[in-house]
Amino acid sequence: MHRLTLAEIARALAAKQFSAEELTRSLLQRIGQLDPQLNSFISVTEELALEQAKAADARRAAGETGALLGAPIGHKDLFCTQGVLTSCGSKILQGFKAPYNATVVEKLAAAGSVTLGKLNMDEFAMGSANESSHYGAVKNPWDLTRVPGGSSGGSAAAVAARLLPAATGTDTGGSIRQPAALTNLTGIKPTYGRVSRWGMIAYASSLDQGGPLARNAEDCALMLQAMAGFDPKDSTSVDQPVDDYLAALAKPLNGLRIGLPKEYFGAGLDSRIAEAVLSVVEELKKLGATVKDISLPAMQHAIPAYYVIAPAEASSNLSRFDGVRFGYRCENPVNLEDLYKRSRGEGFGAEVKRRIMIGTYALSAGYYDAYYLKAQKIRRLIKNDFVAAFNEVDVILGPTTPNLAWKLGEKNNDPVAAYLEDIYTITANLAGIPGLSMPAGFVDGLPVGVQLLAPYFQEGRLLNVAHQYQQVTDWHARAPSGF
Numbered sequence: 001m002h003r004l005t006l007a008e009i010a011r012a013l014a015a016k017q018f019s020a021e022e023l024t025r026s027l028l029q030r031i032g033q034l035d036p037q038l039n040s041f042i043s044v045t046e047e048l049a050l051e052q053a054k055a056a057d058a059r060r061a062a063g064e065t066g067a068l069l070g071a072p073i074g075h076k077d078l079f080c081t082q083g084v085l086t087s088c089g090s091k092i093l094q095g096f097k098a099p100y101n102a103t104v105v106e107k108l109a110a111a112g113s114v115t116l117g118k119l120n121m122d123e124f125a126m127g128s129a130n131e132s133s134h135y136g137a138v139k140n141p142w143d144l145t146r147v148p149g150g151s152s153g154g155s156a157a158a159v160a161a162r163l164l165p166a167a168t169g170t171d172t173g174g175s176i177r178q179p180a181a182l183t184n185l186t187g188i189k190p191t192y193g194r195v196s197r198w199g200m201i202a203y204a205s206s207l208d209q210g211g212p213l214a215r216n217a218e219d220c221a222l223m224l225q226a227m228a229g230f231d232p233k234d235s236t237s238v239d240q241p242v243d244d245y246l247a248a249l250a251k252p253l254n255g256l257r258i259g260l261p262k263e264y265f266g267a268g269l270d271s272r273i274a275e276a277v278l279s280v281v282e283e284l285k286k287l288g289a290t291v292k293d294i295s296l297p298a299m300q301h302a303i304p305a306y307y308v309i310a311p312a313e314a315s316s317n318l319s320r321f322d323g324v325r326f327g328y329r330c331e332n333p334v335n336l337e338d339l340y341k342r343s344r345g346e347g348f349g350a351e352v353k354r355r356i357m358i359g360t361y362a363l364s365a366g367y368y369d370a371y372y373l374k375a376q377k378i379r380r381l382i383k384n385d386f387v388a389a390f391n392e393v394d395v396i397l398g399p400t401t402p403n404l405a406w407k408l409g410e411k412n413n414d415p416v417a418a419y420l421e422d423i424y425t426i427t428a429n430l431a432g433i434p435g436l437s438m439p440a441g442f443v444d445g446l447p448v449g450v451q452l453l454a455p456y457f458q459e460g461r462l463l464n465v466a467h468q469y470q471q472v473t474d475w476h477a478r479a480p481s482g483f
Helices: 006-014 020-038 046-061 103-110 153-160 177-183 217-227 271-286 297-320 336-347 350-363 368-389 415-422 426-431 459-472
Strands: 041-044 072-076 114-119 166-170 186-189 210-214 257-261 290-294 395-399 435-443 446-453
Touching: 006 020, 006 217, 020 041, 020 046, 020 072, 020 114, 020 153, 041 153, 046 114, 072 103, 072 153, 103 114, 103 217, 114 153, 153 166, 153 177, 153 210, 166 217, 177 186, 177 435, 177 446, 186 217, 186 459, 210 217, 217 435, 217 459, 257 271, 271 290, 271 395, 271 435, 271 446, 271 459, 297 350, 297 368, 297 415, 297 426, 350 368, 368 426, 395 459, 435 459, 446 459
Parallel strands: 072 114, 072 166, 257 290, 257 395
Antiparallel strands: 041 114, 166 210, 186 210, 186 435, 395 446, 435 446
16 A cells, blocks of 8 residues: 555545555554654554544545545654644744644645654754754665655655655755655645645744645645635735636647756766766657756855845744743743743754845845845846746756765765755745756666756646656656565
């Protein structure tokens, strides 16, 4: 049963080949056996899962149908889940059980999904390797000595290892797409505002967006269909109808115009990844697409702009974690100032402290104009580049990451090297456009991902291109040995 995709599970449940409860028990047993190798879960919610599975079986017995009814999933541990530890991978939220469900959790539960647990992540979603978690690093199931990518590395590792068929993630600068690429999954970051951020603990509020990680585009479409939509509780949510993502999958690619930015294929890109990307282009051409060389000139400024804007917003968002109201509190504080200093000093990890300090500096009175304001102007230039490009092409294609999954600990003493792994993904967050990563082959036994970008609210187009490619290739169907 663990080999089945979400779509296959839906068909099997409808055909009564097994019950949601049987499937849930099977996967819970598998998690217990295999997750100690990966460390992908922070919490396994066995009691909740069995309760939801039984309810799903009862709904099916009463005649209800639905693609996610009885489907087992997991949530990245920054989606508030009522009565369940919601830690953001941080010591400072030690013991915090959310008193309510995030909108994404609520919507997926209403669709009948079964929550198997909360998944490990970089602390407060800050990282590209899933090594900054208070609960320890997550390991890549394709090679247990390597990182799975971050910050949604727990979600990616669990899905890649067939511990569950799909999971939620969040993407602030590539944190769905990058781990998808490094673990051979399909992952989509929707347009900013397409999926509610209510109850999703914030890192950088103008960049964060929730989305699904699964084995193929069809499963991502099933998940996104349930997750997307307007939420009056979220002031950044966009009130626009949600497309039928499943219906979009079957559309032929005849006439599709693909843009290849010259900036994606310069220095810093592993030549073997470039070769895999260009082989994807050839397959898409066989399916009827045409290709055009384009330019995104402002991309060269994306990393510095992002690493001013995101830490600045993080500095503001994380000021609420003070040891007073919830979460970790230092022992025996002598006064209020000591309580703040030691609770935050002991509760936050090194990467979070680094970004808070950078952000606070960028927002300080003497440097706001020099750094933060300038970064926002670059952000506008990046958006303008995409708007101009999409007047000429329908999608933009390139590598998701410049390198293969690296060894655990390899970049720990060089944070800038880790930041550069986001070079191809962060522009989509700065501009707010949707992006998808899909499996595109292997180099030395490690997965390679290709990224697709589209205009605002064209998630259906991305899923369509990925699905059509996956009809003529089998990269996405390959599983790591031992799992």
